[in-house]
Amino acid sequence: MNLHWKDLETDGGQWFGLALQCRMDDGRHRKPPLHLESGDNGRIRLVQECAGSDESVVRFWATLLSDYEGVYWLRGADEAPAPVPASTLDSAIVERHAALPQAQRLPGWSRVFAQALAEGPASFLYPGLWVLMAMRPKPGTWTFETEPLRRAQASWWLEDARDALREDPLFFIDWWHGRYPLLNLRAPAAVDDGRLKWWRKKAREEALPPVLLWYLSCLNGYVIVDGHLRLQAALLEDRPPSFLVAYSAYEQAVRPDPAAQRAILDSYERHARELALRLPQRRPIGTDSINATLIAAFDDRPLLLPRSYGWATRRPEAQWLDEVRARLAAIGRSEAMDEFAAR
Structure with missing residues (x-):
């Protein structure tokens, strides 16, 4: 994939993130290895195709309530490669970025992640305009917020990061009373996991790379696509991390009066x-x-607004229901099937 980026700054001159223009090498518009699938009757899957194989793994199933008050969400299997290969975050790269002045770290990491997504075997980038924006913790809290890119735009925020790493694969996204949820695609690791211990050390040294999120407008929430262990390490050490949030964007024209x-x-x-x-x-x-x-x-610069795309599938709804039924049975939660089936 060809990738062209440019830095975005707020009206106050603070670095906001990167604007990414993504194009396939051959000019075609193919779906990426990690992609949303939209099926009959509002049934959604996040599917990850395995490199060098015809097999795929479902990372989550989701279905909207018929009254649009929320979404039932079910996490799939953990065994899938991350969109950002582990080699991207080896100790030399981590140490090099930790040595940068604080204001340069997120801009530097944004380029690392953008390049890794463009080249990685499990990327979710598809052709078009993307934004990779910085979300920083508010001092002394576990609340996270971006700076508004334009005075005409609101900031993005995240309030429930402490609750993101859920053991339970089943979750209800409440659109009526809830906030933007943070959803994990992997269960928490054991506290004696060697990689987790290393990230805890980096958290104490304030050298932790940001956690990569993908904003999905169909869920009105964020999915952790890389950095489950880093977030767990930050939680265990009570050191709020920074986030980089990727979203597929479209430009909305602004017409001043x-x-x-x-x-x-x-x-x-x-x-x-x-x-x-x-x-x-x-x-x-x-x-x-x-x-x-x-x-x-x-100011007549266009607004960069989020819009997530999915690939339509001809798979029958019954197959989606069978997959959800089997997953719920495997985790001992078959009683939740009626909630997923109702639409």
């Missing part, structure tokens, strides 16, 4: 005239305030 623009300019011109006349009720307006107002009124 000419009448509002004219009114703002007229207001500033009138204010300047009154200042020149030394009217007592007039005080100078700060430059930052003027700039913020003018940018908000005249």
Whole structure:
């Protein structure tokens, strides 16, 4: 896959993330190894194709409630390669990035992850525009937030990272009362796992690479695609990590209101005239305030909004139901089948 990136900065000049333009080497639009599948009657699967084989692994099943108040979600098997190969995060690369100034670490890691996804055998990138954005912890908390990329856009946030690594593969995403959930594709590792111990050491040294998330608009939530062990290490050491959130984006045109623009300019011109006349009720307006107002009124850069794509399948709904039934039976949760079947 050909990948072209450019840095994105907020209006305040802070690094926000990367904009990625992805194209297949042959110009075709093939589905990636890790992809969403959309079936009959609102049935969804996340499927991972195995390199060099015709076999595939289901990473999760999901189905929307008929009243659109939420999603029933069921995690699949853990045994699947990560989208980011382990060699991408060897000790030399981790140490090299840990030596960077704090402000340069996430920009550096974003390039590492982008390149790994472009070349990896289990990537979820498909042709088009993607954004890989930084989500940092708020000081002293386990709440995470991005800076708004544009003044016209809200920030992204995450509040339930402490609860993300669930043993239970079954989860209900409550769209009515819930927040953006963080969903794990792997169960937590044993606390004596050697790799986990190493990541705990990196967490204590404040050298932990970010955890990679994929925002899926069909779930209105985030999926951990790389970094389950890193997040577990951060939780055990009580050291909030940073996240890099990937989402498939589309550009929505912004059309400023000419009448509002004219009114703002007229207001500033009138204010300047009154200042020149030394009217007592007039005080100078700060430059930052003027700039913020003018940018908000005249900024016509397109918004980068999320939109996840899936591949339609002709597989019958009965096959999806059989797979869910078998998975629930395997984990001893057959009583939940009625909730998945109801639609």
